[in-house]
Amino acid sequence: MMMNDFEINVVSPIKFGAIGDSITDDTRAFQEAINFAQDTGAILDGFGKTYLISDAMGKIPSSAGSTRIDYGLYINKSITIKNTKLKLKDNCKDFTSVLNIYSPKDSFVNIENVTINGNKENQMHTSSREDGGMHGIRIYGNTLLAETGYIHINKCSINNCQSDGLLFRGISPQRAVIENCSFELNTRNGMTDNALDNVNIKNCIFSGTKGTFPESGYHCEPDDYQIINCRVIEGCITKNNVTGFRFDIRPGNCDGITITDCYSSDNEGISFITESSETNPRFFRNIKIDNCNMKQIIFSHNTAELGSGIGGYNNIRISNCTLSNIIGITFKSSDAGIGKQISIDNCYGTVMFVGRFQGVNIKNLTSKLTENTQRGVNGLYITTMKDLVIDSCNFENINSISVSIDLRNGNYENVKIKNCSFKTDGYSIFVKGDKIFIDGNTFYARGSWNYCTRGENTTNVIYSNNIHVNKQMNGTIPSGAYVDNLPLEAIKTNNITV
Template sequence: MKRIGWIVAIGLLLVISGIYYLRFSNIDSSNERIEDSLSIMDSKEISGSPSDGKLLKDSSIGVETDSSPNKNSEIEKSAITIADNKSSKLNSDTLNLRDFGVVGNGNNETIGFQKALNASVGKVLFIPKQQGKYYLTRQLRIPSNTKLVFDSNVIVQATDDLKQDHANFEVLFRIENANNINIQANNALFRMNKSAYSGEHNHIFMINGSSKVLINKARANNSGGDGFYIGAYKSNKKLCEDITITNSVADNNRRQGVSVISAKNLLIDHCVFKNTSGTSPQSGLDIEPNKYSDILENIVIKNCKSQENAGRGFMFAISSFDSRSKAVSINVENCQAYDNYVGFASVYFLDGSRGTISFDNCKAYRSKYSGFLEASCSSDGIKKIYRNCEAINSNQSRDKSQKGSYASSFYIFESDRQPRRSIGNSVFENCKSTVQDKNSNILRGISVLEKGNAIAKGITINNFQSKGHKELPVKLDVKSSITAKNIQVR
């Protein structure tokens, strides 16, 4: 009997040991899988390149989403599922915001959120869905070498008392003098109470004097300033470098959807900027350096939409660059502007400024005034090239006067605000103006007006087409036949 007792005891011990082994080996393998997943995410997403899959419009957020099979999306779902388990500390490289007592119940949780960000250096911080309506926080600083992965249902809202004065203004997320930051927002919503702010500097994301920053699938809405700011305000570096913003939305911001002040190697791809209003310039995207020493080099804006902004859809206000500045290189590709004040506007380029801005396959629909406009851009300044661009149903204001670009889909003129000696240095290749509205007051496709002291020169118009206009496709209001020779129409 004793021998049988010993045999039973040994058998039970073996069974218990087997169960223990299987349970903890599974936990270990789960941790290994999430570590592998996050490593794959780092290697695949840091480039910021959007998927090559078919794109479908998501009307709920106004941005295009990828409908193709996406391994990274599945990996992120796995990360979210595992990270939201009772044991939120997956391993030494993955943290959960819950571990810092931040639950998102609508109370101010700035201190805990900032502690989590500081602890995530060199690691991954996962932000699960809030338990209440939103996470509430004051300004948060994102340190270098950080990766943030948000649940798709996350809402982060700023308190209503951020500092607004120009010297000490606060934003929601401040990325300053930092590098190697990867934000996978998964369509999370980042917002402010816009009505609480009367200034123009309280941005959602401020990328300032930083490098190697990727923001993917973020909604930056209702700010007291810009949805996204990219520059070098009081920073150690005089520019931002290697910045990528993809598949994101900036909606109902007070000053700008996106402001670009000083940047090199900037890509903005498959983004939407809309409903900007509150304080000038009120544009969807505005590239506007503050001083001659700022940098605008290798900037690519592609596959973006700018719609229903109180100001311009896409604005290039480079009025501070002169002969001391470095050459500009900006490419705007396959972008569309809908129902803006002006679709695409280049304004106030100075003599001596250098470089090129190219517009390829861009379209402006239903602009209040012109679809494409140049105001006081010196012919001895930055060159503008338009290839296969089209303005459709411009002059929704129904204004009949020439002043203010009301009568032309493409318009080059000298502004009273910024007198010039010359205007021009512009090339139009295979561009088109289309009028489908019987009651339109658009008279012509493209016009050049010499109304002040400036002489128009360095302008080439090749194969310009127009449909539905009351006058000739091209109208030159120049001072004499001598100045007309400065404009080549073929």
């Protein structure tokens, strides 16, 4: 390769007068290098140097795609930028982001091995603008909710920003892939995602977000009343944030979210939050969470107006997950919302329901209860549940006042509890409802004053093929350990004590 060929294909900001010493303001020179690379197709390579960026150029021109007051570097055509360190200069304007991307349809923006330091300790941030104003990378359509091009951000570190490390603002990318990146010590969120669809986030680390609500590692919050689609998050880690992965759907709806192979040490590992009204119902639909390890998964649905069927959950699947909080998985809604087609399979932890639900399947759940307030499956609050199946679950409990399956405060209809194992010093099952089917379970003995199964105010109960093992968890054999409290009209068949 001749030198002139290399210069055509790879360009350095140094060629345009940048110094790269992290002291000299290189904004104008770096922008000229961007413009050249966009116009010629050259790769912009910073060769590992640190370039100081500021608001020196003034407001980003509307021709670049900006629809609001913004400052900093900007991209508005296809480009590759690599091997570069960018640092925001002290005391920049409130709407300065280090790198602003306005990518039109069919463009390709590739940011690789780039480190961004927002220098938040030396910024005065007073903005009330809803997106915060000062970001590491801000990605925006040339009009709000515009369809934009292909965006690839790989092996980047976006840290110490006064607002979000990375912001997708109300766009619909043809495809966006964020991979192998770290987001550390940002103020509002590590990443804020307002894109509508086609976003894949993988093998990223979000940590140390602190300072401005909601302080999440990853935060999804759609604009207006749009629907969030086609979001895949895989192999990501969140730690030392308030919430790990937060989906804040007010306004908007969420349809098509997959989270796999993720870990969070944050108190709220995954949080789905929405608010509905009769005129603007909100939904979480088609959400899959698989093979994740975290403290808690929360679905919280509130309504501003009472009514029937105002939003809710539909087709939620949680599988192969480990939850470590006292309450691991929570589905909570007001009386107006309704949850349908919820499945929890092969998980470790506890589950709680508050609200209205129809069609819930819990299978292969393992709950080892250590606190008096814990419940393996908890409907202790006001819950209306129809068509609940609890199948092949394992409950262990060392507290005499805890309950493995507690369905006593609400209205339950068509409940099937089958093929489960109860090793507990407290109640195994406490249920009130109609059409209760308890079949093929194994109950280990406990103190003689507690019940294996308690069914107050239940009707149409079938209690069959259950085995009562006359031995406590510590191996002792109590007298009269097997006691149940089912209604007299309950049908009891083929139950044995061994």
